[in-house]
Amino acid sequence: MASFILRKAEPRDVSDIMRLIKELAKFEEMEEKVVLTEKDLLEDGFGDHPFYHCLVAEVPKLQSSEGYTVIGFAMYYFTYDPWIGKLLYLEDFYVMQEFRGLGIGSKILKVLSEKAVKTRCSGMHFLVAENNTKSIEFYKRRGAADLSSEEGWRLFEIEKEDLLKMTAK
Amino acid sequence: MDYKLRKAEPRDVSDILRLVKELAKYEEMEDQVTLTEKELLEDGFGDTPFYHCIIAELQGENSSDDGKVVGFVMYYFTYDPWVGKQLYLEEFYVMDEYRGMGIGSGLLRHLSDLAMNTRCTGMMFVVAENNEPSIQFYKLRGAEDLSQEEGWRLFRFSKNSLVKMGTPAEE
Numbered sequence: 001m002a003s004f005i006l007r008k009a010e011p012r013d014v015s016d017i018m019r020l021i022k023e024l025a026k027f028e029e030m031e032e033k034v035v036l037t038e039k040d041l042l043e044d045g046f047g048d049h050p051f052y053h054c055l056v057a058e059v060p061k062l063q064s065s066e067g068y069t070v071i072g073f074a075m076y077y078f079t080y081d082p083w084i085g086k087l088l089y090l091e092d093f094y095v096m097q098e099f100r101g102l103g104i105g106s107k108i109l110k111v112l113s114e115k116a117v118k119t120r121c122s123g124m125h126f127l128v129a130e131n132n133t134k135s136i137e138f139y140k141r142r143g144a145a146d147l148s149s150e151e152g153w154r155l156f157e158i159e160k161e162d163l164l165k166m167t168a169k
Numbered sequence: 170m171d172y173k174l175r176k177a178e179p180r181d182v183s184d185i186l187r188l189v190k191e192l193a194k195y196e197e198m199e200d201q202v203t204l205t206e207k208e209l210l211e212d213g214f215g216d217t218p219f220y221h222c223i224i225a226e227l228q229g230e231n232s233s234d235d236g237k238v239v240g241f242v243m244y245y246f247t248y249d250p251w252v253g254k255q256l257y258l259e260e261f262y263v264m265d266e267y268r269g270m271g272i273g274s275g276l277l278r279h280l281s282d283l284a285m286n287t288r289c290t291g292m293m294f295v296v297a298e299n300n301e302p303s304i305q306f307y308k309l310r311g312a313e314d315l316s317q318e319e320g321w322r323l324f325r326f327s328k329n330s331l332v333k334m335g336t337p338a339e340e
Contacts, residue, residue, distance in 0.1 A: 163292060
């Protein structure tokens with residue numbers, strides 16, 4: 001029977017966080033797009049002004065076949081909806097394959113929900129790929145609404161080179 | 170008619186709320202704005218600002234219009250675990266009667282400078298799929314529709330759902 005703990009990430013966790021980010025990107029078939037480094041993660045998450053927060057799931061050393069103890073994580077930060085105020089934004093959420101079905105994901109979501117309510121957030125937002133039916137079901141079972149479907153919102157991005165073009169004018 | 174762009178100050182919260190409501194009205198969702206000036210003040214100008222605003226203010230010779238707040242952007246910083254910091258454009262609005270004067274472009278240029286100065290790798294935002302003029306405005310400047318290209322859908326847990334998922338309160 002697997003036992004696990006959830007805790008706030010610490011600077012020493014950045015290499016595990018990087019590893020899990022890459023595993024999740026691989027699952028989404030976009031592994032080569034990860035250009036972030038451990039150094040970036042360290043500065044951006046554990047400096048004077050953290051740009052993100054992480055929760056990590058850890059199992060006792062003996063339980064993991066490859067010796068990893070950090071086997072899941074959630075990356076989140078706070079955003080702002082001008083109609084209702086603060087939101088908790090769930091950016092990344094991943095549990096290693098061999099540790100699924102043990103309630104770790106549910107527990108992570110529970111801790112995040114409590115965090116959101118405690119920090120007076122009006123809700124939690126996140127993106128899901130439309131072909132990721134398993135995740136969509138996981139979230140819908142817990143009451144999530146698909147705002148893209150219901151309200152027609154589409155996510156856009158202007159990349160750095162186009163931002164630079166605009167600064168020159 | 171001239172205008173200037175500046176960082177929002179605490180005294181601007183009533184204009185910010187006015188413009189937030191005008192934009193919500195344009196999106197036909199005005200009744201969904203429950204935020205108050207008090208919350209805007211605490212959340213934007215306290216120890217930890219949860220958002221930032223740039224205001225567009227008229228600078229005319231016509232004294233009755235001088236200093237009028239006619240547009241704004243609301244933004245904050247987010248984090249993409251693949252590439253790092255991003256500037257997230259939450260709200261972007263110029264009053265109808267003051268459009269076509271370059272204020273929108275000016276605001277976007279100001280944000281682009283800001284994104285570059287703060288070492289962001291990009292700018293993200295959502296647009297309603299039926300908002301053709303805005304989609305065109307952004308696409309002209311190089312924006313990509315990630316929902317279309319990569320299939321991303323925005324989901325939400327409302328407060329009710331969060332409370333249900335959390336630990337029940339002690340009796």
